[in-house]
Amino acid sequence: MVLMGVAGSGKSSIGEALAARLGIIYLDGDGLHPAANIEKMSHGIPLTDDDRWPWLEQVGLRLRDAERPTAIGCSALKRSYRDFISKTAQAPVLFIYLAGSKQLIASRMHERRGHFMPESLLDSQFATLEEPAVDEHAIRVDIAATVEDIVTSIIAAMSERVGKDREQ
Incomplete structure (x- = not known):
């Protein structure tokens, strides 16, 4: 599965908490970026699609090669990024969309320290964002709650989705 959303949406903290609750592996995708991408972002320069493809390939390959369930x-x-990750993973990938308002996410980014992604790139993130469509293998979760409550919501949504998939 992939925890997705704009910078500052809580992918790392929610991913780690979800992995702990489910007993799975969590990998922070930031660690899969080429050094040139991190350099660009740390200087407030938005990534282009050409910058992102090698990174997205690494995400898909890590999912493909995982020996245990991995987020x-x-x-x-x-959507093209999500399709590419799924194709590279060679298996269905569940995308957990961490959705929140620009104001909420900006306030969280303002509070965090030591991350290479500056608040100034948040507008470009929202401009690029294509929320998952209803035909995608995705769950939308509102991030305006505590990490624990968000993780509980994700697990409930996953269980509901599995139940619907079995009915079909």
């Missing part, structure tokens, strides 16, 4: 935090802002 990766990755913005996956466009």
Whole structure:
């Protein structure tokens, strides 16, 4: 599965908490970025699609090669990115969309320290974002709650989705 959303949506903290609750592996996708991408973002320069493809490939390959159930935090802002990750993973990938208002996310980004992604890139993240469509393998979760409550919501949504899939 991929925890997706704009920078500051909580992919890392929610991913780690979800992995702990489910007993799965969590990988922070930021660690899969080429150094050139991190350099660009740390200087407030938005990534282009050409910058993102090698990173997205690494996300898909990590999912494909995982020996245990794995969740990766990755913005996956466009449908084409999500399709590419799924194709590279060679298996269905569940995308957990961490949705929140620009105001909420900006306030959280303002409070965090030591991250290479500056608040100034938040507008470009929202401009790029294509929320998952109803025909995508995705769950939308509102991030205006505590991490514990968000994780509980994700698990409930996953259980509901599995039940619906079995009915079909």
